[in-house]
Each structure stands twice: as structure tokens, then as C-alpha cells.
Amino acid sequence: MVSDIKKEFLQNKENKIIKGNEAAAYAAKSSRVQVISAYPITPQTTVVEKLSEFVDQGLMPGTQYIKVESEHSVMASMVGASMTGTRTFTATSGQGLFYMNEMLHWVAGTRLPIVMAIASRGPAPPWNIWADFTDVLSQRDTGWITSFCATHQEIYDEILMSYKVCEDHDILLPKFVAYGGFILSHTSKPIIIEEQALVDEYLPPLPDEKGWPHIFIDPERPMMFGNLIMPSGFYYEFRMKIHETMMRAKEKIMIAAKQFERMFGRNYGNGLIQNYKMDDADVAMLIYGDLAFQMEEAVDQVREEGYKIGMVKLRHFRPFPVEEIIEIAKKVQVLGVMDRGTAFGSPTGGPISSEVKTALHNTEKTAKILPMISGLGGREVTIDQQKDQLKILIKMNETGELPKDLLYGTLWHGKLEVK
Amino acid sequence: MTETEKIIEISFHGRGGQTAITASQLLAEMAYEKGFADAIAIPIIGAERRGAPIMAFTKVSKHKIIRTYDSVKNPDFMIIFDTSLLEMPRIKETIKEGVTILADSPIPINRDGLPNNIRIFIVDATGICIKRGFMHSSGPILNIPMLGAFGKVTGYYDLETIEKVLKKVFGESKIAKNMAVARDAFEEVKEVK
Numbered sequence: 254m255v256s257d258i259k260k261e262f263l264q265n266k267e268n269k270i271i272k273g274n275e276a277a278a279y280a281a282k283s284s285r286v287q288v289i290s291a292y293p294i295t296p297q298t299t300v301v302e303k304l305s306e307f308v309d310q311g312l313m314p315g316t317q318y319i320k321v322e323s324e325h326s327v328m329a330s331m332v333g334a335s336m337t338g339t340r341t342f343t344a345t346s347g348q349g350l351f352y353m354n355e356m357l358h359w360v361a362g363t364r365l366p367i368v369m370a371i372a373s374r375g376p377a378p379p380w381n382i383w384a385d386f387t388d389v390l391s392q393r394d395t396g397w398i399t400s401f402c403a404t405h406q407e408i409y410d411e412i413l414m415s416y417k418v419c420e421d422h423d424i425l426l427p428k429f430v431a432y433g434g435f436i437l438s439h440t441s442k443p444i445i446i447e448e449q450a451l452v453d454e455y456l457p458p459l460p461d462e463k464g465w466p467h468i469f470i471d472p473e474r475p476m477m478f479g480n481l482i483m484p485s486g487f488y489y490e491f492r493m494k495i496h497e498t499m500m501r502a503k504e505k506i507m508i509a510a511k512q513f514e515r516m517f518g519r520n521y522g523n524g525l526i527q528n529y530k531m532d533d534a535d536v537a538m539l540i541y542g543d544l545a546f547q548m549e550e551a552v553d554q555v556r557e558e559g560y561k562i563g564m565v566k567l568r569h570f571r572p573f574p575v576e577e578i579i580e581i582a583k584k585v586q587v588l589g590v591m592d593r594g595t596a597f598g599s600p601t602g603g604p605i606s607s608e609v610k611t612a613l614h615n616t617e618k619t620a621k622i623l624p625m626i627s628g629l630g631g632r633e634v635t636i637d638q639q640k641d642q643l644k645i646l647i648k649m650n651e652t653g654e655l656p657k658d659l660l661y662g663t664l665w666h667g668k669l670e671v672k
Numbered sequence: 673m674t675e676t677e678k679i680i681e682i683s684f685h686g687r688g689g690q691t692a693i694t695a696s697q698l699l700a701e702m703a704y705e706k707g708f709a710d711a712i713a714i715p716i717i718g719a720e721r722r723g724a725p726i727m728a729f730t731k732v733s734k735h736k737i738i739r740t741y742d743s744v745k746n747p748d749f750m751i752i753f754d755t756s757l758l759e760m761p762r763i764k765e766t767i768k769e770g771v772t773i774l775a776d777s778p779i780p781i782n783r784d785g786l787p788n789n790i791r792i793f794i795v796d797a798t799g800i801c802i803k804r805g806f807m808h809s810s811g812p813i814l815n816i817p818m819l820g821a822f823g824k825v826t827g828y829y830d831l832e833t834i835e836k837v838l839k840k841v842f843g844e845s846k847i848a849k850n851m852a853v854a855r856d857a858f859e860e861v862k863e864v865k
Binding site for chain 1: 697700701704707708709710711712713714715717734735736737738739740741742743
């Protein structure tokens with residue numbers, strides 16, 4: 254007998270039990286990407302491995318698969334490919350992302366809608382290959398739209414939504430789609446691979462021979478792109494336009510999520526954030542990535558004990574959902590912000606908690622914010638630990654006091670006990 | 673929590689090259705194919721090499737969505753690809769009251785130091801693989817016979833389901849050999865007191 258919950262999820266669609274990395278590869282295939290550039294790095298490697306299989310088996314006709322010698326060259330070749338007016342895709346992790354850094358700025362400055370999956374891992378040393386979002390969050394100012402995925406299905410779905418947003422002629426910016434290394438990249442769950450005809454209908458058409466509206470490459474008429482511009486030139490204005498566009502992308506992200514739900518039946522909040530049991534909550538946790546999925550279970554279990562607690566899943570970090578966060582902070586009494594990543598020397602030590610505090614700087618009467626960090630370098634965060642984290646917030650609400658063991662205002666939860 | 677709502681947790685213990693990681697994935701597929709509401713396969717990956725102890729987990733649930741990625745600490749079932757691993761303290765200490773062990777072994781397992789209230793099943797998966805020539809470059813491919821035996825022990829899926837999933841994953845060409853070892857193990861697995 255098939256349970257109702259399974260029927261509701263599957264909607265009679267094709268499903269596969271696959272790894273998060275394979276979900277990313279299937280999304281690239283469904284999006285009919287035209288150029289893939291690849292260099293292996295753990296834990297991303299199986300994304301580009303799966304894509305090379307698809308190309309080899311002839312399942313992605315017309316797709317160019319480029320093997321290069323480093324991540325820097327991956328992104329350089331993506332720039333070249335995208336400039337000719339093609340839909341492009343790649344994936345990386347941790348140190349590979351850092352090696353690309355120079356070209357990441359180049360992509361956003363050229364306004365190329367490249368989409369890149371990131372199986373996030375902790376920066377070395379000590380050498381680390383497990384979930385930690387410091388890699389993608391440290392690329393904060395490169396001009397890439399940045400999103401996190403909490404489930405295997407969300408990786409597939411988010412990549413589709415990404416092309417919708419990035420290739421919009423009013424946006425033309427690149428995007429990171431990040432998910433926890435190993436926790437999502439190498440575990441397997443059932444996911445739905447959507448019918449090609451539906452995906453084609455959802456996505457914008459592939460660019461034609463005219464390419465993107467702002468760039469046109471013609472070998473008969475060689476031209477220079479991105480060359481030196483004097484301080485009196487338009488550099489300043491170009492930079493402002495990127496920021497303006499990034500802010501405008503919020504609306505496009507919301508529209509893409511709404512259209513996605515209409516077409517495929519899966520809801521991702523307003524696209525920027527997704528609330529869970531927030532209607533009557535007076536205490537809440539803001540959290541992102543895989544930990545957000547587990548936190549739903551922890552919230553339900555703590556609610557069974559009679560506490561009105563909720564959760565906000567942060568889906569986009571750039572652009573940052575300022576208005577949504579102000580609204581939440583005005584509604585609840587205590588808001589925990591859980592980071593899986595570090596921003597050394599920032600106001601809180603956590604990349605997202607610093608942002609949340611900044612977002613609220615001009616707003617009066619908001620919740621008390623408790624910056625928290627857990628799961629660095631892939632350290633396991635169990636549901637019991639997450640329940641403890643929620644109880645810390647509940648206690649803070651009841652007593653009005655901050656927890657005792659803070660480090661510069663931030664609670665580092667789940668440390669090894671030093672004997 | 674009622675019995676039907678419980679998430680069933682399975683741990684796999686083997687050595688690099690014994691195909692336990694793939695077993696955790698295939699088990700998720702077989703349970704899901706047979707009608708379970710959700711399944712997740714969780715390999716524990718570091719820098720393992722051939723012969724090093726490795727772990728993988730599968731969680732399956734009949735009626736609810738599994739909303740966790742964390743590893744299995746208190747398994748309901750332990751599938752042991754190499755009985756020498758049972759001597760390792762960190763594995764031995766996860767053997768708690770009520771657990772069911774399925775081990776690749778031609779002879780009964782030494783129960784010394786194990787809790788009383790556990791069930792032990794054995795199947796000579798290595799022997800089956802050697803007899804059927806079901807080998808890869810460095811040894812027998814144990815996952816298929818172990819999963820065949822596990823289907824019999826639990827009743828979570830049958831030979832028909834195994835065939836369906838293996839066809840989907842590995843294609844038609846290798847199905848006969850795979851099913852031969854799965855069937856042998858399904859028939860030969862037995863409980864030892």
C-alpha cells in the first residue's frame with residue numbers, strides 16, 4: 254500500500270532515488286545547458302561526472318563539455334562561452350571556488366547569467382571536505398545571486414528557477430546554488446525529475462544567435478570587452494547598476510518561485526524566505542541549508558511540548574531579504590540566527606547573523622537576536638541538538654537573559670567537550 | 673510513537689571495496705519501490721581505501737517523510753559484511769538490546785559480550801559469490817546477496833522488487849547473474865540462536 258504522503262509528493266511523476274549532486278546534474282540536463290566546463294573537486298565531483306555520462310550517452314545533444322586544467326580556467330571558459338550567448342553550467346566546492354575568485358568578479362561585471370552549483374565544504378587548513386557554507390558566503394561581494402538548498406528536490410528545483418531569474422533581460426547576473434557537502438551531495442533521497450516539455454515551458458527560451466542583449470560576439474568584427482576604463486569613465490555607474498539590479502532581482506525571484514509552484518506544485522515560500530509554523534510563533538530560528546530541513550522536525554517535536562516556536566528558512570543570501578526579516582523580527586520576541594559558516598572579526602562572527610543585525614539597524618521594537626553557530630566543517634548536528642538550540646531561545650524569552658557562554662555575543666553550539 | 677510511524681534505521685559495516693555503500697543506496701531504492709513512504713541513504717565518506725572499515729546507513733519509513741540527514745546511532749538492523757568488524761569497540765557498542773544482525777558468515781557468530789535480546793541471521797554471501805563467479809577486481813560483490821538475505825529477514829521487499837530495482841539501476845544485461853546470487857542468499861539465510 255502506498256501512503257498518502259508519498260502519493261501527494263509524487264503526483265504520478267517520474268521519480269528517482271538519487272544523490273544531491275545527481276539532482277544538480279539532472280537539473281542542468283533538464284535546463285538544456287549548452288556549455289559545461291568541468292574540473293573535479295570533492296564533494297562536487299559527481300555533479301560533473303554525471304554530466305559527462307549524460308553527454309557521453311548522447312542524452313544532451315549539442316552540449317559542449319569542456320575539460321580544463323583548473324577552476325580558474327573553468328570560470329574563464331564559462332565567461333567565453335556565455336559571452337557568445339549560451340546557457341552555461343558548472344559546479345565547484347571550497348578551495349576550487351576560492352581559486353575561481355578572480356573570474357567570479359569578472360562574470361558579474363560582464364553581467365553573464367552563469368549558474369554554478371556549489372557543494373559547500375569547510376575552507377582548509379586543517380583540510381576539510383564536509384558541509385560548511387564559509388566557502389560560498391566568503392564570495393559575498395562578487396556580485397553573484399546566492400541561494401541555499403535544504404533538500405535534494407530543492408537542488409533540482411532551485412537550479413531551474415535560477416535560469417529563470419538570471420537570464421531575465423532585466424537581471425543578467427550569475428548565481429550560486431549552494432548545498433551542504435556530503436550531507437546533501439552524497440546522500441540519496443527520492444526526487445521528481447520534471448517532464449522536459451514542462452521545463453521547456455517554464456524556462457526562458459535558449460538564447461538565439463544574437464546572444465544576450467548587452468553583448469554580441471562576431472568573429473568577423475573583433476572587439477575588446479571589459480577593457481580599462483578611467484576613473485572619470487562609467488566604472489562607478491556600472492558598479493551601482495549591479496547593486497541596483499541585485500536589489501531588483503528580489504522581485505524576479507519571487508515571481509520565479511510563484512510560477513514554479515503554479516507549474517510544478519512545489520512551494521518555496523516567497524522564494525527569498527520560507528516560513529515554517531510561524532503563524533502563532535513567539536520565538537523563532539532563522540536557518541539555512543540542510544539544517545533547515547532537520548529543523549522542521551525539531552520544531553514539530555518542541556511544539557509537541559507546548560511551545561509556540563517557528564522557523565524561517567533563508568533561501569537567498571544575495572539579494573538579502575531585508576523587508577521579510579524586519580517583518581519577522583517585529584512579530585516574534587526572540588529570533589535565533591543559526592550560521593553554518595564563519596566571518597572572522599565581523600560583528601557576530603557569523604556571516605548571516607551579522608547581516609540580520611544590519612538589516613534591523615533602523616527598526617525599533619524588534620525581537621532580541623541571538624547569533625548562533627553550529628556544524629562547522631561538517632560536524633554532525635542532530636535533531637536532539639537542534640531541539641536544545643530551540644530551548645535556549647525559549648529560555649531566553651522566558652527569562653529575558655542572554656545565555657552565559659557567549660563568545661563576543663554569539664553562541665557556538667555543539668563544540669567538543671574539553672576534558 | 674506507534675510502530676508504523678517509526679523510522680526504521682539500518683547500518684552497514686564493511687570494508688572498502690566490499691560494496692556496502694552501494695548496498696545502502698540500493699536498499700533505499702528497494703524499500704521505496706515496494707511502497708515505503710520515504711527512504712534515505714547516508715554514506716559516511718572520508719578518505720577510505722580498499723580494506724579500511726567503512727560505514728553507511730539507510731533509513732526507511734512506511735508512512736512519513738524522513739526529515740533528517742543525521743547518521744544512525746541506534747540501528748534496528750545491522751548488516752555486517754565482515755564479521756571481524758564486530759570486534760571493533762565502536763561497532764560493538766552500537767549492538768544494543770533488540771537489534772537484528774545480518775552477517776556474511778558461513779558459521780555462527782560468537783555471542784560473547786553481546787546483549788541477550790538480539791537476533792542474529794547469517795548467510796554465506798562470500799561463498800555464494802565465489803560459487804556464482806560474482807566478483808569484481810578485488811573480491812566478491814557482497815551487496816546483492818546481502819540485500820537478498822535482508823529482504824527475506826525483514827519482509828520489506830521480495831525478489832521481484834530486487835529484480836525491478838536492479839534492472840533500473842544496472843540494466844538488463846547483468847540481471848541474470850545478479851538475481852542468481854540474490855536468490856541463493858534469499859533462500860539460504862538462516863537465524864542462529
